[in-house]
Amino acid sequence: MKRFLGWIILFLLSLGLIPILFNSELSFFAKIAGFIVLLAIIVALRVWGYQTKSKSPRNERFRFNKNDIFWIEKHIPFYSLLKKQDKQIFLDRMGLFIAHIKITEIDKEITENSTKFYVAASAVIAYWGLPYWNYGNLSEVLVYPSNFNDDQTLKSFGAIQGKVFHGGLMDNTIILSRPALIAGFQIGNDKKNVGVHEFAHLLDKADGDIDGVPNIVLGENDRKIWLKVMQQEMEKWQQKKSTIPPYALKSEAEFFAVVTEYFKECPKLLKHKNPELFEVLVKIYGEPPNC
Numbered sequence: 499m500k501r502f503l504g505w506i507i508l509f510l511l512s513l514g515l516i517p518i519l520f521n522s523e524l525s526f527f528a529k530i531a532g533f534i535v536l537l538a539i540i541v542a543l544r545v546w547g548y549q550t551k552s553k554s555p556r557n558e559r560f561r562f563n564k565n566d567i568f569w570i571e572k573h574i575p576f577y578s579l580l581k582k583q584d585k586q587i588f589l590d591r592m593g594l595f596i597a598h599i600k601i602t603e604i605d606k607e608i609t610e611n612s613t614k615f616y617v618a619a620s621a622v623i624a625y626w627g628l629p630y631w632n633y634g635n636l637s638e639v640l641v642y643p644s645n646f647n648d649d650q651t652l653k654s655f656g657a658i659q660g661k662v663f664h665g666g667l668m669d670n671t672i673i674l675s676r677p678a679l680i681a682g683f684q685i686g687n688d689k690k691n692v693g694v695h696e697f698a699h700l701l702d703k704a705d706g707d708i709d710g711v712p713n714i715v716l717g718e719n720d721r722k723i724w725l726k727v728m729q730q731e732m733e734k735w736q737q738k739k740s741t742i743p744p745y746a747l748k749s750e751a752e753f754f755a756v757v758t759e760y761f762k763e764c765p766k767l768l769k770h771k772n773p774e775l776f777e778v779l780v781k782i783y784g785e786p787p788n789c
């Protein structure tokens with residue numbers, strides 16, 4: 499009923515205008531022209547209203563049924579550790595993600611719901627705790643049936659499990675390898691989750707550069723602390739005194755993505771082993787809910 503209310507008001511309004519037009523001294527053609535103009539205005543207003551509504555980014559959600567929620571509880575360790583209230587927020591954000599970002603399994607006609615859930619959960623976990631969040635210009639996540647190589651050719655033993663593009667035709671795309679994506683959730687405390695890793699790169703990219711310094715969530719002072727701690731942790735690793743996975747050493751960008759995975763999966767261990775790094779990540783992501 500509510501969705502037709504606008505139409506009903508406009509219809510009654512135009513009904514009220516009919517006697518005015520008929521009683522006027524206007525010629526027959528002028529009256530017809532008056533009706534056509536009136537109808538055109540009504541239709542234009544309705545179309546405009548519909549279009550602005552459908553473009554609104556936050557009014558549609560994928561609705562989870564009981565089975566979906568049971569599945570998420572079973573397969574997403576981060577979610578299962580949340581308090582009841584936070585679980586609701588988590589599902590709401592997953593629902594928003596699935597409704598607004600296209601998720602495509604390139605080898606299937608229809609993308610499986612489980613794949614959508616893994617991708618959306620990765621995005622929500624990576625951005626969990628941020629004071630403000632959106633996924634920038636991301637419009638599609640392509641899910642490959644295997645790992646891949648630099649030129650995006652599929653290879654079972656390819657080196658790449660996920661990729662965030664920066665610039666060019668694929669700028670608004672992320673690619674994830676399905677086996678790697680799923681493996682990221684199978685062990686909840688191995689410091690590894692490729693989905694979360696790629697979304698950490700996306701957060702880093704929000705200021706225009708994937709350089710390991712997420713300026714969008716760091717104030718000037720925290721930025722200096724972050725650079726100092728990153729340097730210290732890289733040195734610690736050279737002295738073999740670090741528990742951070744070695745891939746972090748590849749570059750500053752990889753350092754940020756790898757320690758984000760670590761922070762999201764094993765906050766207690768990180769707090770114990772690398773307290774300074776933990777503190778600066780709390781400045782970015784807030785207190786981890788699973789700590």
Ligand SMILES: [Zn+2]
Pocket residue numbers: 695699751752755
């Ligand atoms: Zn990476």
